[in-house]
Amino acid sequence: MTRWGMVIDLEKCVGCDTCSAACSQMNHVPAGAGWRQVIPLDMPKLGNPQNGRLFLPTNCMHCSDAPCQTVCPTTATFRHADGIVDIHDELCIGCGYCVVACPYLARTITRFDEVYAFTPELLTTASDRSGICTKCNFCLPRVEAGLAQGLTPGVDAAASPNCVNFCIADAIHFGDLHDPASNISRMIQEKPTMRLQEELGTDPAIQYVMRPDYTGMNGTAVELVPPRKQKVWHKPAAFNFILGGTGAAVYLLGLWLDWLGVPVTEWYKLLGPVLVGLGLLGLTLEAGRPFRSIHILRGWRHSWMSREAWAAVLFMPLAFAEWIWPHAALALLAGLAALAFLISQGFIVYRSRAVTAWNKPVVLWIMVAASFVSGAGFFLLAAALFNQTVIPYLAVAGLVSVLVQGGLWLVYLRGSGDKAFGLGTAVLRKRRSLLVTVGLGVVVPLILLTGILLVDLPPLLLGVTAVFGGGAVLLGSAGLKAQLILQAGYLRGIQAGPVQT
Template identity: 90%
Template sequence: MTRWGMVIDLEKCVGCDTCSAACSQMNHVPSGAGWRQVIPLDTPKLGNPQNGRLFLPTNCMHCGDAPCQTVCPTTATFRHADGIVDIHDELCIGCGYCVVACPYLARTITRYDEVYAFTPELLPAATDRSGICTKCDFCLPRVEAGLVQGLTPGIDAAASPNCVNFCIADAIHFGDLHDPDSNISRMIQAKPTMRLQEDLGTDPAIQYVMRADYPGMNGAAVELVPPRKQKVWHKPAAFNFILGGTGAAVYLLGLWLDWLGAPVTDWYKLLAPVLIGLGLLGLTLEAGRPFRSVHIFRGWRHSWMSREAWAAAFFLPLAAAAWLWPDSLLDWLAALAALAFLISQSFIVYRSRAVTAWNRPIILWVMVAASFVSGAGLFLLAAALFHQAVISYLAAAGLVSVLAQGGLWLVYLHGSGDKAFDLGTAVLRKPRSLLATMGLGVVVPLILLAGMLLVDLPALLLGVTAVISGGAMLLGSAGLKAQLILQAGYLRGIQAGPVR
């Protein structure tokens, strides 16, 4: 079976960017997209004390196990039988999930004002890519057209990617990785080569010919490109995680109170779906093509974002029905959907493999604990005003949730990590941040919750204490999630793997 790939000779690349210009011209690439990048490298780090020039051309790696394909909620990203990872433009909603999952900085969400075409008549075709993800496709239409004509990609220019044809230094080579007699297979056999991010197990289809004195000759991995801040998920994404997690936790806590026989009314059955709905609605401000959102249900087999949508689609009508027609079966079916929604949100963050501060197993527990803290906080606020009889139950649940959130957060912040993790969590460890997440969100509620459980407070003081503790829990939990999404999101640096 054919698998198309590239070999790029870093000894020959002169950093002229001709390949990038040729790519943009051939594919009408939006100006802000950058399907190809030619990155100057820190050559002393690579064992060259004379500081000679060295450049790293990058594009989509067309991975055998592509993280972008796994997370895509609409199945817009897919893999051809020949190994080329491609995008169904008409299915992409521009959610940006693939961008924070790709560890090669190879994907971009294009905005309308970044779209251009080289001639006016091509503008409509180029504009079709506004608001969606775009990336290198190895000039697939050109390759397929050449095969129909009996040409050999990588040998015949008419069947080869444009970057290969226009490289002035003959540094970029294209061919079949599975054919031992192909041009690139012979290069791999004859010269020392390495792949990027080898430790992630993505099986990239691009290999690089390295210099003889490269440290990787001794099995070392070297950072070539430093981490950079992610730019696709902003406040709407943070609000979705805050409101959605709070809504799901409110519903689960309400059912728990019902199960205990606590005197609580069914207001939470209405508030929970409202919060989840508002969070999801806010995401439309971030998606490039929100009117295509129906496609988000297609990727449920592998995408946690798609599973989040399915969980919400079940939860919203079930919770509304349970409020209108009280029934224990409806209650528990809605609870299962709320739990699935909460778990899905946690996995969405965790499966963002390009962001090392998110791609850690403990994040799953941090997100769940923070959701229950905000849910218990909101419930305490409501209980202080309407249902003081349930405050003791909520104080106990809040105490457990706050202890869990605080402990998990401290373990997370003091975990060892790579450069991107350290950059992302540095701001979270600053005194001002800790004052919000640990002081306001943990210490203050712990003191007040313990007081409500241990001391028989007068009704008025009990209500005031519940309001203060509930507000602190809400603000602390929301601040934790907001900082995690908006401040800690550094894309991992690109590392060169050991030489083969």
């Protein structure tokens, strides 16, 4: 079976960027969403003995274990039998999950207002791609048309990708990786080559010719491109994690109180789903094509974002139904959906493989714990105003979740990782950040909530303490999530794998 791939000769590329110009024009790529990059490499580290500079041309690596494909909630990203990773444009909603999952900086969400083009025809293609993810497809239509004419891709120009044809340095080669006699297979056999991010096990289809004698290249991975901050998930994403997480946790805490037999008003049964719904509504602001959001339900087999959506669409009507027709079975189902929602949220962040500060198992549990913290905080605020009898129970829930969250957070911040992890968590380790996540989120509630439990407070003081305690808990955990999403998101640097000679 064919597997299309490339060999890019770093000894030859002169950084002229003609490949990118050819690619963007001939594939009608919207401005600002180029499929290719030619990245000048940090030379002091990689001294080319000949005083030349090295340039790293990158595009989609068409991985056989593609991180973008497994996270895609809509199944828009798929893999052809010949190995080419492609996008069903009409399914993509532009959620940006693949962008934070791809460790090769290969994907872009096109911004609508950037779409202009040379001609109306190009504009049509470009605007069809507006708001969605776009990336290299190895010029698949060209390759297929060439094959139909009996041509050999990589050998005959008419069947080869545009970047290959227009490379002035003869640095880019295309062919079948699975055919040992193909042009590129022979190159790989004859020349020292390496792949990018080899240690991630994505099995990329692009091999780079690179001499092993560059400083530090002997068998070890070397960073070629430094980390950069992710630019696809903004406030709406953080808003969804905070609001949705709070809503689901409020509902679960309400169920718990009910189960304990504590007289709790039933508003939580509505508030939970409403908060979750608001969070999702906010999230649609992030998607480039929110009105196709229904496609998000298609990718449940592998995408946690899709599972989150399923959990939400099950949870909301179940909780609502249980409010109208109270029944233990319905409550149990709604509770399970809420829990699935919380865990999915944790997994969404954790499975962003390109963002190393998120791609840690502990982050999953931090997200879940933080949701319970904010749920308890929210509940405490409401209880202080409407129903003080539940305050002690919530104080216990708050204390436990705050301690768990705080403990996990400290474990997380003391953890080690790559440069992107360091950059991301450096922000979180700053005093101002710790003041929110630990001070407001742990120390203040620890004092106030313990006070509630140990000291017999008069009703007014109890209410005030609960308000402050609940507020601190809520703000602390919301601040934690917001900082994690908005400030710690550095896309991992691109590493050259060990050179195979």
